[in-house]
Amino acid sequence: MARLETRSRAGYLLLAAIVGHVLLISAQVNSKTGVPILEAVTFGVFAELERGTAAVTGSVRHTWSDYVGLRQARAENETLKRQLADAQIQLQEQRALADRTRSLAQMLELREGLELKTTAAEIIGAGSTPDFRTVTIDKGQRQGLATDMAVIAPAGVVGRIVVPGRLASKVQLLIDRNAAAAALVARSRAQGLVAGTGENRFRMEYVPTVSDIVVGDTVVTSGLDGIYPKGLVIGRIDSIDKTGSAWQIGIVPAVDFSSLEQVLVVLSSPTSTNDAPPQGARP
Amino acid sequence: MRILGIVVATVVALALQTTLMRFLSGTTAVDLVLVVVVYVALLFGPVAGLLTGTFAGLIQDALSIGVIGIGGLAKTIVGFLAGVIGTQFIVSQAPSRFVVFFAATVLHSVIFMGLYELLGLRDFGTPYARVLGQAFTNAVVGTVAFQVAELLPGAVERRRLNRARPRR
Numbered sequence: 001m002a003r004l005e006t007r008s009r010a011g012y013l014l015l016a017a018i019v020g021h022v023l024l025i026s027a028q029v030n031s032k033t034g035v036p037i038l039e040a041v042t043f044g045v046f047a048e049l050e051r052g053t054a055a056v057t058g059s060v061r062h063t064w065s066d067y068v069g070l071r072q073a074r075a076e077n078e079t080l081k082r083q084l085a086d087a088q089i090q091l092q093e094q095r096a097l098a099d100r101t102r103s104l105a106q107m108l109e110l111r112e113g114l115e116l117k118t119t120a121a122e123i124i125g126a127g128s129t130p131d132f133r134t135v136t137i138d139k140g141q142r143q144g145l146a147t148d149m150a151v152i153a154p155a156g157v158v159g160r161i162v163v164p165g166r167l168a169s170k171v172q173l174l175i176d177r178n179a180a181a182a183a184l185v186a187r188s189r190a191q192g193l194v195a196g197t198g199e200n201r202f203r204m205e206y207v208p209t210v211s212d213i214v215v216g217d218t219v220v221t222s223g224l225d226g227i228y229p230k231g232l233v234i235g236r237i238d239s240i241d242k243t244g245s246a247w248q249i250g251i252v253p254a255v256d257f258s259s260l261e262q263v264l265v266v267l268s269s270p271t272s273t274n275d276a277p278p279q280g281a282r283p
Numbered sequence: 284m285r286i287l288g289i290v291v292a293t294v295v296a297l298a299l300q301t302t303l304m305r306f307l308s309g310t311t312a313v314d315l316v317l318v319v320v321v322y323v324a325l326l327f328g329p330v331a332g333l334l335t336g337t338f339a340g341l342i343q344d345a346l347s348i349g350v351i352g353i354g355g356l357a358k359t360i361v362g363f364l365a366g367v368i369g370t371q372f373i374v375s376q377a378p379s380r381f382v383v384f385f386a387a388t389v390l391h392s393v394i395f396m397g398l399y400e401l402l403g404l405r406d407f408g409t410p411y412a413r414v415l416g417q418a419f420t421n422a423v424v425g426t427v428a429f430q431v432a433e434l435l436p437g438a439v440e441r442r443r444l445n446r447a448r449p450r451r
Contacts, residue, residue, distance in 0.1 A: 010329045010363070017337050017359045024352035025398075042345035046297070053298050126304035128297055128346035129354060130312035130417060131395065131407075135305065162348050172348055178405055197408070258305065 047168035050125035050136050085154040096231045099186070116229060118152075118264040119143060124168065133176035133198065137263060140165045148227050150266040156233035156254030157181065157221060158263050169265075173257055174234070175200060182224035183234055188212040191222055192249070194234050200257060202235055204249035215240060219251055229266060285327070292319050293339045297346070312413070313420045314388065316343050320362045321387045321425060325374055329366030336362025350404060357394040361387050377426050384425035388418035 065074065121143075125136035139145055141164050151158040151171050159179060163170035172179050175196040183194040183204065190211035192204045204219065217237045223230030239250035296315040304312070316339045324332025340355030347354070365387050374380055392414040399405040 010333070013330060014333055014359070014363050017333060018356060021337075021352045021356035021359065025350055025356070025402075028350050028352065042342060046342075046346050049294070049298060050301055053302055057302060123305070125301040127348075128301055128304075128316070128343045129349070130304065130314055132347045132349055134348055136301070170348060176348075177407065178348075198410075198413070260305075 043163055043170060044165045044168075047124070047136055047140075047165050051138060051168065054122075054124035054138075088154045092233065099231070117267040119145075119267055121151075121169075121263055121265055123260055123263065131198075133173040133179075133196065133257075134162070135159075135171050135173060135260070137169050137171055137265070138167070139265065140167045140169050142166055144267055145169050145265055150228045150232070152232055152264050152266060153255050153260060153262075155256070156235065157228060158255055158257075158260065160227050161265065171263070175202065175253065175257055180225075181228050181234065182222045183219050184222040185211070185213055185237070186218040186220050188217070191224075194219060194251060200253060201238075202251040202253060204237070204251055205246070207247055207249060209242075209245070209247060213237065213240060213247075213249065229268070285331075289319075289323055289331070289335050290338070292323070293335065293342070296339075297342065301346070312417050313424055314391075314417060315424070316340075317358060317361070317388060317391055318384065318421050318425045318428065320358050321365045321384055321421075322428060324362045324365035325369040325380070325383065325429075327366070328370050329363045332362030332364075332366030332369075333359055334362075336360070349399070350402075353398045354395060356398070357391045360394060361391045364390070377430060380429050381422045381426045384422035385418045388421040389414060392417070 119139060121137040121139040123135045124138045127134040137151070145161055145164045147161055147164055149161045149164075151160060157174055159171045159173040159176070161169050162172045173196070174181060174194070175198065177196055177198040180193055180195040182191070184191045188211060190207055190213055192207035192211075194202045194204050197203055202219075207213065215237055219234045219237060221228040221230060221232040221234060233254045235251040235253040237249060238252045239248075241248035293316065296319045300313075300315045303315075320332060320336045320339055323335040336358035337355055340358030341351065343358075344351040344354040365383060368374065368383055372379070374383055392410070396405075396407045396410060396414075400407065
């Protein structure tokens with residue numbers, strides 16, 4: 001009898017939990033306003049825990065690396081890496097500048113562009129569930145970050161800010177299944193939409209079937225989505241299936257998402273940089 | 284004390300998850316929070332599984348970019364059912380635990396992805412390989428966790444007995 005009562009109590013509890021969850025989900029799905037308070041508060045608190053974990057793991061890693069490695073060689077290596085990253089950005093800037101100049105000359109227009117204002121941030125954590133591809137960075141609203149700001153790396157596009165906390169922010173990676181960016185093929189200027197697959201690759205959609213696209217073409221942002229500034233490298237086309245009415249185009253990301261440590265957040269308003277000359281991670 | 288232990292285990296699982304997920308993806312991905320929920324459910328029964336699932340799932344949802352409640356609902360149901368299985372059947376051997384963890388992950392994915400697809404919020408494509416891969420990884424982690432948790436106290440006891448034994 002007592003066992004039966006315990007079982008029915010558990011059943012009521014399950015029912016109450018399910019009803020509570022359904023109500024919670026319904027409230028969010030119908031609402032289209034900002035970030036839910038529960039999400040913001042929990043994220044704010046947990047971001048600090050992530051920062052602590054990142055600090056502990058970082059310090060352990062650094063201690064170990066200092067112990068086994070030559071200090072001078074390590075410092076020199078870091079300087080060279082930084083220089084290489086700077087050089088990559090400069091190279092991409094130069095390439096983009098050349099591209100941009102060509103198209104501007106074709107249009108017989110000369111415009112003065114705006115500089116991309118960026119801030120560096122460190123990745124302190126990853127997503128809490130395997131079904132969403134996100135990372136947490138150590139900069140937030142206090143440093144001027146806001147929703148939908150583009151996040152880039154020297155190699156190319158990383159993603160966009162979806163939850164700007166006070167001192168940390170959540171970044172949706174472009175490889176997330178729900179992420180996408182307006183894009184174009186750098187060589188032929190064929191336009192389309194690059195979407196994440198949840199794995200470490202992209203697919204390109206809505207590309208006209210008359211477009212000139214070959215394997216190896218570089219794909220860059222077109223700036224039409226109002227989030228990513230024009231000309232940022234997304235990746236390289238590695239497969240094209242031209243059978244059927246819609247082409248299946250596979251892209252290998254320019255950025256290695258598994259080894260990201262530092263990123264740049266574009267602070268400029270995307271709309272104001274659409275017509276700007278190329279800056280940052282560009283082809 | 285038990286509640287505190289469950290809360291600590293959940294938070295540790297979340298911290299580990301957010302550290303590991305940077306390096307794992309696709310079929311190698313693991314949901315440590317789900318492992319904790321099923322572990323607690325098998326150990327303490329359906330009510331503990333249900334409550335742990337609700338608590339852990341809601342926190343995990345709040346930290347993700349998805350809808351708060353979908354993961355919570357999936358983990359609540361999985362926690363409850365795993366608890367029921369734990370009380371109705373003998374789940375004390377590694378193979379049977381492996382099956383429970385595996386099935387729990389598959390069920391969790393079905394509810395989680397099904398709700399997202401049903402509400403038109405997210406398209407998961409054809410996730411069979413990913414789900415089975417995660418189920419396998421979760422099952423391995425969960426089974427190993429059980430074995431370690433059971434072996435550790437015994438190992439400590441054996442070591443103590445060996446020390447206390449007089450040497451010839």
